[in-house]
Every structure is written in C-alpha cells, then in structure tokens.
Amino acid sequence: MKVYLNLFKLKFMNQLQYRMAAIAGISTQFFFGIVYIMVYLAFYTSNGDTSLPMKWNELICYLWLMQSLFALVNPWVKDNELLSMIKDGNIAYELCRPINFYKKWYATMYGNRLAATLLRFLPIIIIAVILPEPYKLLPPNSITSFILFLISLTISSLLITAISMLYHSITMFTLDEKGIMSLLMVFIEIFSGGVIPLVFFPNFLKIIAYILPFRYIIDLPFRVYSGNIPISTAIPNIGISIIWLIIIIFIGYKLSIRACNKAIVQGG
Amino acid sequence: MSFINVNHINKTFKVAKRRSGLKAALKSFFKREYQYIEAVKDISFQIEKGEIVGYIGPNGAGKSTTIKILSGILVPDSGTCTINGMTPWKDRKKYVSNIGVVFGQRSQLWWDIPAEDTFDLLKDIYNLNDEEYLKTKNNLIKMLDIEEVIKIPVRQLSLGQRMRCEIAASLIHNPSILFLDEPTIGLDAISKKVVRDFIKKINKELKTTVILTTHDMSDIEALAKRIILIGKGRILYDGTLKNLKEKYGNTRHILVNTNNTIKNITKKGIIKQEKVDSGYLFEIDTNIISISSFLKYLSDIVSIEDVDIDTENIDNIIIKLYKDFEI
Numbered sequence: 001m002k003v004y005l006n007l008f009k010l011k012f013m014n015q016l017q018y019r020m021a022a023i024a025g026i027s028t029q030f031f032f033g034i035v036y037i038m039v040y041l042a043f044y045t046s047n048g049d050t051s052l053p054m055k056w057n058e059l060i061c062y063l064w065l066m067q068s069l070f071a072l073v074n075p076w077v078k079d080n081e082l083l084s085m086i087k088d089g090n091i092a093y094e095l096c097r098p099i100n101f102y103k104k105w106y107a108t109m110y111g112n113r114l115a116a117t118l119l120r121f122l123p124i125i126i127i128a129v130i131l132p133e134p135y136k137l138l139p140p141n142s143i144t145s146f147i148l149f150l151i152s153l154t155i156s157s158l159l160i161t162a163i164s165m166l167y168h169s170i171t172m173f174t175l176d177e178k179g180i181m182s183l184l185m186v187f188i189e190i191f192s193g194g195v196i197p198l199v200f201f202p203n204f205l206k207i208i209a210y211i212l213p214f215r216y217i218i219d220l221p222f223r224v225y226s227g228n229i230p231i232s233t234a235i236p237n238i239g240i241s242i243i244w245l246i247i248i249i250f251i252g253y254k255l256s257i258r259a260c261n262k263a264i265v266q267g268g
Numbered sequence: 269m270s271f272i273n274v275n276h277i278n279k280t281f282k283v284a285k286r287r288s289g290l291k292a293a294l295k296s297f298f299k300r301e302y303q304y305i306e307a308v309k310d311i312s313f314q315i316e317k318g319e320i321v322g323y324i325g326p327n328g329a330g331k332s333t334t335i336k337i338l339s340g341i342l343v344p345d346s347g348t349c350t351i352n353g354m355t356p357w358k359d360r361k362k363y364v365s366n367i368g369v370v371f372g373q374r375s376q377l378w379w380d381i382p383a384e385d386t387f388d389l390l391k392d393i394y395n396l397n398d399e400e401y402l403k404t405k406n407n408l409i410k411m412l413d414i415e416e417v418i419k420i421p422v423r424q425l426s427l428g429q430r431m432r433c434e435i436a437a438s439l440i441h442n443p444s445i446l447f448l449d450e451p452t453i454g455l456d457a458i459s460k461k462v463v464r465d466f467i468k469k470i471n472k473e474l475k476t477t478v479i480l481t482t483h484d485m486s487d488i489e490a491l492a493k494r495i496i497l498i499g500k501g502r503i504l505y506d507g508t509l510k511n512l513k514e515k516y517g518n519t520r521h522i523l524v525n526t527n528n529t530i531k532n533i534t535k536k537g538i539i540k541q542e543k544v545d546s547g548y549l550f551e552i553d554t555n556i557i558s559i560s561s562f563l564k565y566l567s568d569i570v571s572i573e574d575v576d577i578d579t580e581n582i583d584n585i586i587i588k589l590y591k592d593f594e595i
Contacts, residue, residue, distance in 0.1 A: 003393055003395070007389070007392075090376075092371055093369070096341055097364060262343075
C-alpha cells in the first residue's frame with residue numbers, strides 16, 4: 001500500500017511544478033464559465049425560469065462547480081507517460097516489476113488529477129463568489145447537501161479515473177489511443193452532463209443518460225450541491241454510483257491483467 | 269534440476285502486412301492480411317546458478333523475445349520454463365522480485381528527475397528495508413562510479429552515464445538473476461569496460477547468474493565462457509567459446525607486403541588469395557597449413573617486406589558461423 005501512496009505523492013509533487021499550466025487552466029475555465037453563463041442568461045431571461053427544469057441559482061452553481069473542478073472530472077485526461085510507454089515498448093519495464101499494474105497506474109492517475117484540481121479550483125471559486133449577481137456562485141443548499149456533494153464528488157473522481165484506466169488498458173491492445181478516445185470521450189462528455197445539464201435533454205435521451213454510469217461524474221454531484229437533486233434522491237443515487245464504481249474497477253482490473261498477458265512489447 | 273530450465277519454448281507473432289502505396293492501404297482497410305512470424309522455435313537450454321551466458325545471434329534471431337519470455341513479460345505459445353522453481357509468466361509477481369532486467373535500448377529511469385529518485389521509488393516497489401537498500405545502493409554507486417551522476421536529472425546524462433545508472437537500477441533489489449539485453453549498445457570504449465568489469469565483479473562476488481545478449485563480440489570474449497547461438501528462432505550452438513574457436517577459428521587472414529608480383533598460387537590450405545592496395549591478402553586454413561610453413565613457402569617465392577596476421581577474431585568466427593547456418 002505504501003508504494004501506491006508514494007507514487008501518488010510523487011505525481012502530486014511533480015504536478016505542482018507546472019505553474020504556467022495551472023494559470024492557463026484557470027483562465028480557460030474562467031473564460032468558459034463566463035461564456036456559458038452569458039448564453040444561459042440570454043436563454044433564461046427570454047423564457048423566465050418557471051418552465052425550465054433548473055432554477056437559475058441551481059444552474060449557476062452547476063456551471064461554476066463544473067468549471068472550477070474541471071480537472072477532477074474531465075473525461076479527456078490521458079496519461080501521456082503511460083501511453084508513450086505502450087507505444088514505444090518501454091512498458092517492458094513496467095511488466096517486470098513486482099507491483100500491480102492496475103493499482104500502480106490508478107494511483108498515478110489519481111495523483112495527477114487531484115494535484116491538477118487542487119492547483120486550479122480555489123482561484124476560480126473565489127472569483128466566482130465575489131462576482132455580482134447574476135454571475136455569482138451561491139452557497140450550497142444545506143449542510144447535508146454539501147456533505148453529500150463532497151461524497152458524490154469523491155466517487156465521481158474515482159469513477160472517472162477507473163474509466164480512464166479502462167481505455168488506457170484498451171490502448172494496450174490497439175496501441176493507439178486516438179480512435180478509442182475520440183469515440184468514447186465525446187459520448188462520456190455528453191452523457192455525464194459536461195456539455196449541457198442532463199435535465200435539459202429530451203425525454204428519451206434523459207432515460208438513456210440516467211441508466212448509464214456517466215451521469216455520476218458530473219450530473220449528480222453538481223446538482224446535489226444546489227439542491228436540484230433533493231437529499232432523498234441523492235442518497236440512493238450515491239449508492240448506485242458506488243456499485244458502478246466497483247463494476248468498472250473490476251472490468252478494468254480484469255482487462256489490465258489480460259492486456260499484460262497479451263502485451264506485445266513494441267520494437268527490439 | 270538446473271537453476272534455469274527452458275524446454276521447447278515456441279512463440280509466434282501475428283503481424284499485419286501491407287504493401288506501400290495508397291491502393292494497398294485502401295485494400296488493407298477492408299481486408300487485413302496477416303503474416304505469422306515464428307520468433308522462437310523449440311528453444312531448450314539449461315543454465316546453472318552463477319553462470320554467465322552470452323546469448324548471440326543476428327538481428328531478428330529471437331534473442332530479445334527469449335529474454336522477454338525469461339523475464340516474464342511475454343507468454344510463450346507452448347513450452348515450459350522454470351527458473352528458480354518458478355514459471356516466470358505464472359508466478360510473475362513473486363518471480364520478478366528476484367530478477368533484474370536491463371534493456372539497452374529502453375530506459376527505466378524517470379526522465380525528468382535524478383536517477384537517485386528513481387532508485388528511491390524502486391526501493392518502495394521492491395519493498396526493501398532501509399538498511400539493505402542503502403548498503404546495496406552505496407555498493408553499486410562505488411562499483412559503477414556514479415556518485416555524482418545520480419544527482420543529475422537523467423535527461424542531461426550521456427549515454428554511458430545513463431547506462432551505468434540503468435544497470436544500478438536493475439540491481440538495486442539484489443536479484444539473483446540479471447538479464448542484459450544489449451547493455452553496451454552505443455557505448456564508448458571506457459564505458460564498455462566499466463560495464464564489463466562490473467558484470468564480472470557482481471558475478472564473482474554475489475554469484476549473480478547473468479544472461480546477456482549482445483552484438484559486440486568483445487563483450488562475449490570478456491565475459492562469457494558459454495555461448496548460445498540462435499538464428500531464425502532456433503538454437504544453433506550451445507557450448508563454450510573455446511570449443512567454438514577450435515571448431516571455427518581455423519582460418520586466418522594474412523596480409524603480405526611485397527614489391528614482387530605474386531601469381532595465383534595453388535597450394536593446399538590456401539583458401540583465398542586477393543590483391544589489395546597494400547599487398548596481397550591470403551586466407552589460409554591452419555588445420556592444413558601452419559602459419560610458419562605458409563610464410564616459409566611464400567618467402568621462397570618472393571621477398572616479403574612486411575606481414576600482418578590478423579588475431580584470432582571472434583567476429584570473423586561469428587560471421588562464418590552465420591554463413592554456415594545461412595542465417
């Protein structure tokens with residue numbers, strides 16, 4: 001266990017070096033946040049929020065949380081170190097170590113994600129809080145909502161890392177990540193609520209989105225925060241997300257073992 | 269039962285093939301053609317504890333594939349292999365904590381950070397205790413002369429410095445078997461010597477079993493008493509270097525400088541005669557004609573200004589061997 005913690009720590013410290021990337025990330029997310037809000041604002045002022053599935057104060061929380069915690073829930077994150085190892089064959093060294101491949105890379109990727117998030121989220125939150133109405137980020141609906149938000153966010157970050165591990169393992173068969181990534185990631189981004197909140201989906205799509213595991217990445221935590229999903233609904237949903245997390249880790253774990261056994265080391 | 273037992277190992281790779289050009293690319297988009305390459309065929313050998321074995325063969329012979337199977341990275345299609353009582357690809361986790369591997373063309377060191385940090389991480393990966401780790405590390409640092417080198421980020425090291433760090437990283441957990449896949453590739457003479465001396469030393473002092481592949485025959489001469497020659501996936505020779513030399517080292521090249529012209533001489537034992545810039549080059553079979561009797565014979569015909577007899581060169585032996593086996 002100690003080794004996985006150390007890996008996590010090492011990645012974390014490594015990530016802290018990249019200050020410019022963090023500043024760039026913060027400004028991008030801030031810019032996106034403002035643009036999103038302006039678009040929705042135009043939409044809301046022309047319709048009035050009574051006929052819409054989300055109240056303005058719920059939507060603004062959703063948007064700012066998504067932007068500030070983008071690094072934590074972003075499905076597009078990939079580990080270039082692992083991918084280049086798979087492509088050029090340096091993975092050979094990974095396979096002759098007395099360490100579990102899946103656990104090692106899970107710890108590494110989680111470390112990267114958490115470090116990237118910790119470097120970025122606070123400045124965006126602070127700015128969002130001091131902005132004037134209607135741009136202002138509002139406090140959580142209740143303390144219980146906030147605690148449930150934190151729990152579901154933790155599961156969300158573990159879930160998206162498990163999904164990342166899944167397609168990094170698939171890359172060991174396909175040897176290139178681009179095809180699988182573009183296909184899967186667009187799908188995940190849409191069905192997690194990363195493009196527009198799932199409540200705005202037409203009914204048939206909403207049904208599909210609620211069955212799939214991806215809604216637990218963005219949709220659930222950020223709607224729980226504002227109370228758009230009430231506490232009574234949030235708790236069973238968190239339960240379901242834990243089941244999904246276990247299933248996806250299990251599949252990824254099995255797949256990684258298979259991949260390691262079938263791995264053909266590229267070159268020489 | 270030997271320390272390393274390899275029995276009838278086979279491994280075939282499936283490779284997609286296509287000809288160059290747009291048409292072929294389009295065609296292969298719909299219908300893929302595959303080619304099956306038998307990387308190793310029916311490989312068997314035994315190695316005792318504490319041996320140094322040179323594993324040689326031309327490019328694509330199956331050397332690296334064998335090393336990868338032995339180190340548990342690849343799973344063979346058929347055949348058995350027990351090393352230290354374990355099957356590498358089955359008891360992988362337990363097995364690999366007792367082996368060290370160096371792939372000369374790859375790097376296990378973390379690119380952005382000093383090698384020492386990689387060592388520290390390896391300490392955790394192999395779950396070594398502090399005392400044991402420090403002892404091995406200091407010993408390796410001393411033997412490989414990398415005291416200063418390990419403090420510099422790996423990306424700034426020269427190839428020779430990096431390779432020494434790679435070898436140290438492979439031995440940080442004190443393994444009883446060391447696999448070296450082309451450890452001296454691209455190194456200068458001094459670095460090569462350091463690496464060789466080091467391998468010899470750990471073999472002698474720690475009784476580490478060493479299996480090394482290389483194209484540099486002087487590595488083999490300096491290190492391995494026993495060689496296994498592999499070509500087109502099969503073992504062609506397994507025995508001592510001395511035997512090989514006796515068997516195949518019977519031809520010598522002699523360069524003769526003379527102002528006279530030498531006509532084509534036909535004498536038993538002279539395999540080839542060739543006019544070169546600086547004189548005449550003869551190839552003789554020393555089993556039939558000794559060097560001294562050849563020179564005596566020649567000096568009777570012409571006045572010799574200078575002779576240059578090549579030393580018994582293992583490279584030449586290997587070239588001949590490859591030719592003989594058509595690999």
